[in-house]
Every structure is written in C-alpha cells, then in structure tokens.
Amino acid sequence: MIRDITLGQYYPIGSPIHRLDPRTKLAGTLIFIIALFVAKGLWAYIIATIFLGAVIRVSKVPLSYMVRGLKSIVILLLFSVVFNIFFIRDGVVLVQIGFITITAGGLIQAAYMAVRLIYLIIGSTLMTLTTTPNDLTDGLEKSLGFMKKIHVPVHEIAMMMSIALRFIPILIEETDKIMKAQMARGADFESGNLIQKAKAMVPLLVPLFISAFRRASDLAMAMEARCYHGGDGRTKMKPLRYQKNDKIAYGILLFFLVLMILLRLVG
Amino acid sequence: MSIRLEKIDYIYEPDTAFPVHATDHVSLTIHDGEFIGLIGHTGSGKSTLIQHLNGLIRPTSGKIYYNDKDIYGDGFSMKELRSKVGLVFQYPEHQLFESDILSDVCFGPKNLGLPKEEVERRAKHALALVGMDESFYGLSPFELSGGQKRRVAIAGVLAMEPEVLILDEPTAGLDPKGRDEILNQVKKLHEENQMTIILVSHSMEDVARFASRLIVMDHGKVQFDGTPTEVFRHYKELETMGLAAPQVTYLMHALKEKGWDVNLDAITVSQAKEEILRVIKKK
Numbered sequence A: 001m002i003r004d005i006t007l008g009q010y011y012p013i014g015s016p017i018h019r020l021d022p023r024t025k026l027a028g029t030l031i032f033i034i035a036l037f038v039a040k041g042l043w044a045y046i047i048a049t050i051f052l053g054a055v056i057r058v059s060k061v062p063l064s065y066m067v068r069g070l071k072s073i074v075i076l077l078l079f080s081v082v083f084n085i086f087f088i089r090d091g092v093v094l095v096q097i098g099f100i101t102i103t104a105g106g107l108i109q110a111a112y113m114a115v116r117l118i119y120l121i122i123g124s125t126l127m128t129l130t131t132t133p134n135d136l137t138d139g140l141e142k143s144l145g146f147m148k149k150i151h152v153p154v155h156e157i158a159m160m161m162s163i164a165l166r167f168i169p170i171l172i173e174e175t176d177k178i179m180k181a182q183m184a185r186g187a188d189f190e191s192g193n194l195i196q197k198a199k200a201m202v203p204l205l206v207p208l209f210i211s212a213f214r215r216a217s218d219l220a221m222a223m224e225a226r227c228y229h230g231g232d233g234r235t236k237m238k239p240l241r242y243q244k245n246d247k248i249a250y251g252i253l254l255f256f257l258v259l260m261i262l263l264r265l266v267g
Numbered sequence B: 001m002s003i004r005l006e007k008i009d010y011i012y013e014p015d016t017a018f019p020v021h022a023t024d025h026v027s028l029t030i031h032d033g034e035f036i037g038l039i040g041h042t043g044s045g046k047s048t049l050i051q052h053l054n055g056l057i058r059p060t061s062g063k064i065y066y067n068d069k070d071i072y073g074d075g076f077s078m079k080e081l082r083s084k085v086g087l088v089f090q091y092p093e094h095q096l097f098e099s100d101i102l103s104d105v106c107f108g109p110k111n112l113g114l115p116k117e118e119v120e121r122r123a124k125h126a127l128a129l130v131g132m133d134e135s136f137y138g139l140s141p142f143e144l145s146g147g148q149k150r151r152v153a154i155a156g157v158l159a160m161e162p163e164v165l166i167l168d169e170p171t172a173g174l175d176p177k178g179r180d181e182i183l184n185q186v187k188k189l190h191e192e193n194q195m196t197i198i199l200v201s202h203s204m205e206d207v208a209r210f211a212s213r214l215i216v217m218d219h220g221k222v223q224f225d226g227t228p229t230e231v232f233r234h235y236k237e238l239e240t241m242g243l244a245a246p247q248v249t250y251l252m253h254a255l256k257e258k259g260w261d262v263n264l265d266a267i268t269v270s271q272a273k274e275e276i277l278r279v280i281k282k283k
C-alpha cells in the first residue's frame, strides 16, 4: 500500500556504494540522468542496463526493494507509454483502425520512454537508499556551496530538503497508524464514490496534519536546544573528503557518459 | 463469546532484507468477562498481536475465530467484529479530529449506521463512563489536558458499545494521577458493565492490581499464561525478558530468605501488608 513508497528511505547495510562520498553519488545520479537523456539506440540502453545493474549489485540493496517503489509511478508510466504509442507516427504502420494508428517507430519509442522513466526512478531511489539524510545534506551543501556567493541560502535549503526527505517514511508510518485507529472505530476508506471517499479522508488528514506540525515544532525545539543557528560559522565534525574509491567512481561515470555520447553521435 | 487465535504468525516487510517476525505461533483463547493483562518488553509483539483481534491486520499464517466463526471466512462481517471488539491504540488522543468532543465520540457509532438519536445517546453514555460530563461536550480536544484527551479517545471506542475492550498501553506518558484515573475507569467498566478487558502494558504494577490473567510475551511468543500469582513465581525468568515482577514480590522473597514465614504469593501492596501483619502477630 502506501508503505511501498521507498523514495527517501535509507537502507542501512554496508556496501562500497554506501561508503562513497555523497557528492560522488549526487554527481553520479546527475550523470546517470543526463546519460539516459543522451541515450539513443539499442546498444546505449543495453549499456545503461548493465551499468545500473552493476551498481545495484554492488550496493547490495535487493532489487525487489526498488521495484516496489515503482508501483507508485505506474499511472505516469502507462500514460506516457500510451501517449507515445498513439501519437508517434514513424516507420511501418502495424495497426490502423479508424483514427488509431500504431506504428513500429511509436512502439519502440514508447518502450524506450518507459525504460528511461523506470531507470530514472530506480537511479534516484538508489541514491537515497544508500545515503543517510545527514550525508545527503552535507553533500548537497558542499556541492552547491559556490551559490552562497550570490546569496543563495544553501545551508538552509539543504537542511530543509534533508528534513523533508527524512519525514516521508515517518509520515507514512503515522498515516498507517491513524488509518488503523480510525478503522477500529468503523471508518471505511475503501468503498463509496469519489465524494464519499474524499469525505472519509478527513478523519485521516486532520490528525496527520496535527501530528506533522507537532513533530515539526518538537524538532525545531530540539534543534534550538542544541544551539542550532544556521550555517554561518558552522564547522563539521566529519568534513567530507574524497577517497580513492570516489576517484574510481568518477572515472567509471565519465567513461559511461562519454560512451553514451559517442553512441549517440555514431548512431 | 470468545476469541480464539490459532498459531498466529505475523511478519512485517516479508520480502526485504529485514523481515520482522513480530508474532510467532501464538495460540490463545480469550473468554467472556476476563480481565487480561498482556505484558512484554517493547518490541515483543503485543501491539501486533492485538491488531489481529479485530481484523486490522491479517496474519501471515494462522486462524482467528470469533465465537467459533473464522473472521476471514465467507460472509463474516468485519464491521460487526470491529464494533464488538473495541481497540484503543497507543496514544489514542492523536486520532481526534473533530472540532468538538461530542462529535468526535459520535464518529464510531455513526459509522455503524445507527440513527442519530442512538448515536448521540451512545456518545453521551460513553463520555459519562470515562467521567466527562456535559460541560465538556462543546470543547475542542485542544482545550483538554493529556489525560482528558485520552479519556475522550477511549470514549470514542466505548461509544461503539463493544463487548471486548482492548487498550494498548493506555497509561503511557501520563502522570500518576491520570494513570490511576484511567485504570480505575477500566476496572469499573469490567466490574459494572461486564466488559472483557485486555490491558496491554509493560508495567507489572499496573496489571498486577487489576488483571485476573496475565499473558507474557517475549520475542513474539507467549512465554507465560496464567494468574498473576502463577506468573510472578517466575520472577527470575521475567527478569531475563527485561521485565520485573512487582516490587512486593521481591520484598516477600527477601523476607522469606531472612527466615520470615510469609506467603510468597502476595502481589499487591495491600496483600503484602496483610501478610506481613499476619506474620508479625504470630511472632
């Protein structure tokens, strides 16, 4: 159910990917996404698949864990596939009924599009699964540090992002609890028409919002009690430093990106 | 009336690297009119177990019978089960959502599809049972103290007029006064309304005072099931499970070691007092 949303959840297990510098993983995700958009032709997709498969393997996160996260984008996926099948007219016409035309080119494009979306989600899920929220903030903050010069509050933004990410699983758990508590009082979240369903959400949403505010204010209090005052003059207990593995990772990533670009130019 | 559990197994997150075996082959029968204390260390599977009793979670394997009917069998009404077996979650005040107390307590009976007058009658009756009079009806839940909020939430379940009332750590986070108020009201419900009660707790002192049967859980398994006196005889084993027998159990054992001829089965302070006085008089 709603527990299937895996984005923003950390999967605590030791692996070479987990130990990489968060900046490497952020850059890696970005490079992977760029590569996906550069990708063209069957070979490019095969290489991307091998690359992603290898990274997942090394990360030791079970594939099923990531596939579950995909369930939440099934609708988006279907939509884009259908859109591609019906509206791209390219190549041999396979089916023609009235105004519906399905072409071979359309089918291939649709398949590529679906793969691209799936890989995109898996790639970014993999990053959050292997990086603790704390590391993620540190990484973001340091990577975007140059923007401080133009008065972008990088530290604050990074902090807010990591808190938001951290709150996703907490709120999911909370939703589950409140739903059960209301079901114990006879609430029914499943049957009825759209309006009845929307009305049935009130006993869930009100306590959920109250609880989110309560948690937020508790957190703010706890941060203040430990003298948190934003990013100025703040030093790190464990400053980020690139290791040998990071250099290797960057090497592999660049090689992968160049390969994808070359395949596009050639193909 | 009875609830019977047969080999209930429940596994959280079964297809991940960290499946949690929360209940492990639990078999139990809960009879009419019992006052059961369900105790166990945090994470021993108490909350998981009780959610099976009104069909909120479905066991990975095992069967649940309510009055000898399989609750996952054909034609079994889950709605009716939930109205007969009332479950009050831990921190139930977090589920309050209406702008005034009376409406919130009406939520349960309203879901049962009762006529409006009956809904209100039940809600008012339930509020009276937890000791909240008319002056509270129009207040917002936010205007109440922690203990009062919790009593309103308990009334929310009582308004469905269940035959079995399950309370998951109803005293967690309350001060001693709030705790005693809640426990005494639960006791009253049991004595005056003949309700079957299951009280989940990790405080031995709380349950020892009221329960006539104790079920001790550890690592998802039922370790002991019997009267408080029987269970507390195993006080050494209870300690290895991160639990402790009531303080007086230790006192009585210490006295015995010093050569006092006390009966070790005293479990409440007043029983201990009687017992010690008896021995002193004999001396």
Ligand SMILES: Nc1ncnc2c1ncn2[C@@H]1O[C@H](COP(=O)(O)OP(=O)(O)O)[C@@H](O)[C@H]1O
Binding pocket: B012, B013, B020, B021, B022, B040, B041, B042, B043, B044, B045, B046, B047, B048, B049
């Ligand atoms: N929603 C959940 N998802 C995953 N694991 C859970 C969930 N709820 C409880 N658990 C785990 O199941 C075990 C039993 O928990 P619980 O029934 O809440 O115990 P208790 O109420 O005795 O403290 C614990 O190890 C707990 O971490």
Ligand SMILES: [Mg+2]
Binding pocket: B043, B046, B047, B048, B090, B168
């Ligand atoms: Mg619990």
